[in-house]
Amino acid sequence: MRDEQIKKLRRELLLKQFELDTVLGVAHDMTARDHTVDELYHMLRLTLQGQRNVVQLLLFAREDHGFKVRVALGCDLAEAEKLALTPHLLAGGVTNPQAVEDLHLGEAWDRYELVIPVLRQKQVVAYVFVGGLRDNDVRQQLIPFLGSLANTLIGAVENRRLQAQRVADAAVRKEIEIAQEVQAMLFPRSLPNDAHLAIERSYVPHTEIGGDYYDVVEIDADRLLLCVADVSGKGVPASLLMSNFQAGLRTLLRQGVELATIVPELNHLLFRNSGGEKFITAFLGIYDRRTRRLQYVNAGHNDPLLLLDDGAVHALKHGTVMLGIMEELPLLRVGETEIPAHSLLLLYTDGLTEVFDAHNNEFGEEGVLAVLQRNRYLPLPKLHQELLRSINAFSAHDAQFADDVTILSCRFK
Numbered sequence: 426m427r428d429e430q431i432k433k434l435r436r437e438l439l440l441k442q443f444e445l446d447t448v449l450g451v452a453h454d455m456t457a458r459d460h461t462v463d464e465l466y467h468m469l470r471l472t473l474q475g476q477r478n479v480v481q482l483l484l485f486a487r488e489d490h491g492f493k494v495r496v497a498l499g500c501d502l503a504e505a506e507k508l509a510l511t512p513h514l515l516a517g518g519v520t521n522p523q524a525v526e527d528l529h530l531g532e533a534w535d536r537y538e539l540v541i542p543v544l545r546q547k548q549v550v551a552y553v554f555v556g557g558l559r560d561n562d563v564r565q566q567l568i569p570f571l572g573s574l575a576n577t578l579i580g581a582v583e584n585r586r587l588q589a590q591r592v593a594d595a596a597v598r599k600e601i602e603i604a605q606e607v608q609a610m611l612f613p614r615s616l617p618n619d620a621h622l623a624i625e626r627s628y629v630p631h632t633e634i635g636g637d638y639y640d641v642v643e644i645d646a647d648r649l650l651l652c653v654a655d656v657s658g659k660g661v662p663a664s665l666l667m668s669n670f671q672a673g674l675r676t677l678l679r680q681g682v683e684l685a686t687i688v689p690e691l692n693h694l695l696f697r698n699s700g701g702e703k704f705i706t707a708f709l710g711i712y713d714r715r716t717r718r719l720q721y722v723n724a725g726h727n728d729p730l731l732l733l734d735d736g737a738v739h740a741l742k743h744g745t746v747m748l749g750i751m752e753e754l755p756l757l758r759v760g761e762t763e764i765p766a767h768s769l770l771l772l773y774t775d776g777l778t779e780v781f782d783a784h785n786n787e788f789g790e791e792g793v794l795a796v797l798q799r800n801r802y803l804p805l806p807k808l809h810q811e812l813l814r815s816i817n818a819f820s821a822h823d824a825q826f827a828d829d830v831t832i833l834s835c836r837f838k
Contacts, residue, residue, distance in 0.1 A: 461585070465578060465581050465582055465585065466484075466495045466578070466582075468578075470496050470498065480498075480556060480557025480558075481499035481537060481554075481555065481557045482496065482498040482499065482553065482555050482556070483496070483497055483500075483505050483508070483537070483552075483554040484496035484497075484551060484554075484575060484578075485510065485551060485554075486550065486579065486582070487549070487551060491515060492510055492514070492515060492551075492552070494508070499556065499557070507533075508534065510552070511528065511529075513528075514528070517548060517549035519540060519542050519552070520544060520549060521542065522539060522540065522541045522542070523539070523540055524538065524539060525537045525538055525540055525556075526538075528540065536556040536557070537554040537556040538555060538556050538557075538558050539554070539555045539556075539558065539568070540552055540553070540554050540555075541553040541554075541568055541571055541575070543575045543576050545576075545580070545583075551575055551579050553571050555571065612626075612639065612640070613639075613640060613641050613642075616641055617641065617643070617649065621714040621837070621838055622712075622714070622835055622837050622838060623838070624641055624651075624805075624833070624834070624835045624836075625809060625833075625834050626639055626641075626831075626832065626833050627809040627813065627830070627831070627832040628829070628831050628832075629813065629830040629831075630829050631659070631776065631828050631829045631830075636657070636663040636829060637656075637776070637829040637830075637831040638652070638654040638655070638656070638667045638670065638831075639652060639653045639654070639772070639831050639833045640652040642674075642678055644711065647713055648711055648712065648713050648714070649711070649714075650674075650709065650710070650711050651710045651711075651712065651772060651833065651835060652674065652708065652709045652710070653707070653708050653726065653774060653831060654667070654705050654706065654707035654708070654726070655705065655706050655707075655726065655774045655775065655829075655831075656670070656703065656704075656705045657703045657704050657705070658703055662703070663703075666695065666698060666699060666703055667705070669694060669698055670691060670694070670705055670707075670748075673690065673691050673694045674691060674709075677690055677691070683720075683759075684709060684720055684721070684722050684759050685757065685759050687709065688709065688722045688724060688744075688745060688748070689753075689754055689757065691707075691748055692724075692745075692748040692749060692751075692753075693752065695748050696749050698749075701750055701751065703749060704747045704748060704749040704750045705724075705749055706724060706725040706726040706747045706748075707724045707726055707747075707748060708721065708723050708726045708727075708741070708744075708772055709721065710722075710729075710772075712835075717764050717765075718761060718762070719761065719762050719763075719770075720759055720760070720761045721743070721744070721759070721761070721762075722744040722745060722757070722758075722759055723741055723742055723744035723745075724744050724745050724746065724748050725744075725745070725747030725748070726744075726747075726774075727773060727774065727777075727778060727790070728740035728741055728790070729770060729771060730770070730771045730790075730793070730794060730797065731764070731770050732768065732770075732771075732798070733768050734765060734766065738794065739762065740790075741760060741762070743758045743759065743760030744757070744760065745758070764837050765837075766837065766838065767836075767837070767838070768836075768837045769801050769834065769835070769837075770835040770836075770837070771793070771797060771832070771833075771834050772832075772833040772834070772835075773793070773830075773832050773833070774829060774831040775828060776828035776829045776831065777793060777812065777816060777831075778790055778792070778793060780792075780819055780820045781820065781821060782819055782820065782821050783821040788815075788820075792815065792816070792819065793812065796812050805834050805836060808834060809834065813830070813832075816830070
């Protein structure tokens, strides 16, 4: 009798040693190379196929949108995917090994006898369902073994996903850095401030890479271009499209062409690059210091506001539709206006007007105009500060504006 007990203990010891070696071997294999997540699950499946005591097995792993069957023994994976976990299981309600029949899952689950939860940081991250167990001793031996195997796998899967996420995050950060550098290069380094005019700009991006653009280009000794634009979308694609817009604009200006040609050419460039899926609203104006006249095209943009010294206000509306949505512009009207001395011109993007208070009232063009009329003779930097302070005070979202804010102002002397 004593010999039989010794033999039994020896068999149990050998089994424990075998199980430990198996778990350690699997852990080593899973971390030795950069396996994909699918490869890790396949390795576990191969390991379990060599276990005589494992007849029926399902492993449900928690993923982004709930639990998903990742390993199936004794049935096809497609068949296993038809099995539905109860809300109690989905919520991680089973935290200790439990008989499947106590869960009342239905006839489809009759082949499974035991469910083993896998916990990490006290949260259920997987369930192992086992069936075909011969006796209670086998059941008690399998619980720690399968739990250890599943825990090793889930840990390797999480590490692989974290590593992949770190690589992806690094790539995104690099893209953002490049796009920010590109965007910074698009903006003019200095602005004119001479006997004829003074120009000031403010730019407050909503995200790390904004979709707004402004430019001031000295065409020759007398003429300069004023431009403000807003591209649909954000991020790297918007930045790249805006860089195409700027490159095209500056090339056309160097060729000495007029607005009536520049705007259709820019539209064609944008449509060719985006296929009509993205668009740009823009205001382009060419001011002649000698004649004091401004020629302009408003391409679906917010109307710039021209405030005269006598208090009159003119909205610069003439132009065309937004650029890039169709191959040929349906209409184009180049506007022209004389700029009297002491006039103030404000160009801006919709981030300045599309600000809402707690009652969902919009700041709008009226709010902008009210601030201008009260403060029009302030130095331009102070005027910009007052505009930004006003929308900050008006907003119900504690300065978290819904869009980029760009302001380009010009005071004519």
